[in-house]
Amino acid sequence: MxxxxxxxxxxxxxxxxxxxxxxxxxxxxxxxxxxxxxxxxxxxxxxxxxxxxxxxxxxxGLVNAHTHIPMTLQRGISENKPLQTWLEYIWSIEPHLRPKDAYWGSMLGIAEMFASGTVGFNDQYFYSDQIAQAVHETGIKAVLAPSIFFTGNPESNTMEEAFNHAKSVHDKWNGDNNRLWISFGPHAPYTVGKDWLQTIADEARDRGTTIHTHLNETEYEVNESQKTHSLRPIEYMEKIGVLDTINSAAHCVHLSDGEYEILKKYNVNALHCPKSNAKIGTGVADTPRFLKEGINICLATDGQASNNKLDMFEEMSFEALIQKAFHKDSTVVTSTDVVKMTTSNASALFPQNSYSGTLxxxxxxxxxxxxxxxxxxxxxxxxxxxxxxxxxxxxxxxxxxxxxxxxxxxxxMTLDIEKIKDEAQRVTDRLLETTKSE
Ligand SMILES: [Zn+2]
CATH class of the missing domain: 2.30.40.10 (Urease, subunit C, domain 1)
Structure with a gap:
């Protein structure tokens, strides 16, 4: 109409x-x-x-630039824990997640997004086949990156399996209704080895798609990378020759001067999750520095176990306030800046002419x-x-x-909200019960 x-x-x-x-x-x-x-x-x-x-x-319409959409089922599940402990807990629950659960978690997340003005999201998670089904049915716009790693992975036991699965999801869904696209999601350089990162990057180039990963989220991760590779994570990704395929780098909280230059050189979009970073206590990304360097930043909530909302209005407000507080300067990030971060800046996450964020x-x-x-x-x-x-x-x-x-x-208009709420609560009750009885 x-x-x-x-x-x-x-x-x-x-x-x-x-x-x-x-x-x-x-x-x-x-x-x-x-x-x-x-x-x-x-x-x-x-x-x-x-x-x-x-x-x-x-x-x-707003865009949420970094999500793990079925984690909507884990809203409020693991509070007041540092990232590594938090991850261990999440990774003990996720193996119990079934394909249909991920579908209901995605439907719930999409409902929350529609009701809060979000028209598109950029996701990295397991069960992207089921997430794609939810995208297809509801009419939201999305780029989905099937997670490629196997810690806590309920779908795959090896990297090989996870990689093959990602390729099959790309075959099946990429370009669906001209609203859904598939990229690849090697979780992070600390969970995926060099050979696999290079193989995934080669496959992304061959298919004309990109990579969505997590980079420089915590100081711990940066220190470990320096110990293991004598390089910081973004330096390491450049050295092994995969940065040209990375369209989406989630977090980018702890960066050296050289790493800002590298992100800029490869045109990487920084996916900035201020509330999640604050909640897990990982730090505050230096947004004014990104703006000064001309690196494209998009705002995001991250998964619901570390936010616990899919609310881009709250994310915009929080971002502006925390930057002003952190830098002791009320001029560093403006309303105009944060609205761009969740609209026009996000056009770079989608194929050309798919989402403009301009009206x-x-x-x-x-x-x-x-x-x-x-x-x-x-x-x-x-x-x-x-x-x-x-x-x-x-x-x-x-x-x-x-x-x-x-x-x-x-x-x-495109989903049955009462059924979705019932199913989501039922799935989460079962997940908690199963995890407790182990
Ligand atoms: Zn994430």
């Missing part, structure tokens, strides 16, 4: 332009008009579905409407400041992916 959506404000994050009395016209999966409102009568007669939000702020005409129609007619968002002085500090996911009234409304005023 073609759409006309009127709102009080339209915001274009890539340019920082804000216009009032705005209108978006969507035909098929494209935005065909984006700008000031014209006569409402002409639109009503055109046969488009018409929506008007008197205090609506229309912005591009521009002739781009894919991925957008959300925020209703600012609420106590927490009144008065409106600066809608862009509100995006970072006052708007929450409760203000999301409409989520549109590729021209289809997937969420509208509390209703999900």
């Amino acid at each position: 073609d759409l006309v959506i009127d709102g009080k404000w339209l915001y274009y994050p890539h340019s920082g332009k804000l216009i009032t009395d705005g209108r978006i016209i969507v035909e098929g999966d494209r935005i065909v008009y984006s700008g000031q409102r014209k006569s409402p009568e002409s639109v009503k007669q055109s046969g488009h579905e018409y929506y008007n939000y008197e205090k609506g702020l229309i912005i591009p 521009l005409e002739n781009t894919r129609a991925d957008l959300i409407v925020l209703d600012l007619d609420s106590p927490a968002t009144t008065p409106v002085i600066d809608p862009v400041s509100h995006l970072c500090y006052a708007i929450g996911r409760d203000n999301v009234v409409m989520t549109v992916v590729d021209g289809s409304i997937v969420y509208h005023e509390g209703k999900f």
Whole structure:
């Protein structure tokens, strides 16, 4: 169905332009008009579905740049533990996860994302075949990187098996509905050896895809790399010749001067997870430095066992606040910066022309409407400041992916939320029971 959506404000994050009395016209999966409102009568007669939000702020749909989506089932499971202990606990639970469980965890995560204005995600996890099924059914946009390693892996017992599985997921799903793409996910340089990293990189080049991995998350990991390889993780990845294939590097918290240069040289996107890094106590990534160096940063929640939300509004707010506190400088990261990190910057994570994060005409129609007619968002002085500090996911009234409304005023169009909640609770109860009885 073609759409006309009127709102009080339209915001274009890539340019920082804000216009009032705005209108978006969507035909098929494209935005065909984006700008000031014209006569409402002409639109009503055109046969488009018409929506008007008197205090609506229309912005591009948000992207969550680093997730482990079935971990939504593990929300709140392992609190107040350092990363290595946390990982050991998670890796004791994950072998009990069954394929169908991962499907329900993904459906739950996608529901949470739709209701909080997220239209796309960049994932790395096991069971990507089941995650892909959930993406296919719900209409969200995603790049999925099947995890390639075997610690805690419920799907594969060897690297060989995990690698073959990733290739078969790529064969089956890459390009599905022009909304779903498959990359490869060697977990991290400390869990995947050199030969395998090189083999996976070769395969990614052959298939014209990329790699999504974790780099320089903790000081421990950096110290271990220096002990084992006499190199820091990003230096090591460059030396073994795989960085040209890495599109997505999650975390990048502890970097040397040289490592910033390497990321920039290879055009690697840094996936920044401020809340997860804070919660696990791994540190604060130096966002102002990334901005200064011109390295593309995208915001992300990470998995739900270390966040515990899939809420990009909270992530934006937290990012701006923690940077100001950490640097003792209120100018270092602005509202404009954080909104870009979760919209236009994220276009680099998807194949060209698949997601723009701009609201521009002739781009894919991925957008959300925020209703600012609420106590927490009144008065409106600066809608862009509100995006970072006052708007929450409760203000999301409409989520549109590729021209289809997937969420509208509390209703999900492409999923059965009551069934999903029931199944998710049932699966988590079983996982906890099974792990306890071991
Ligand atoms: Zn992660």
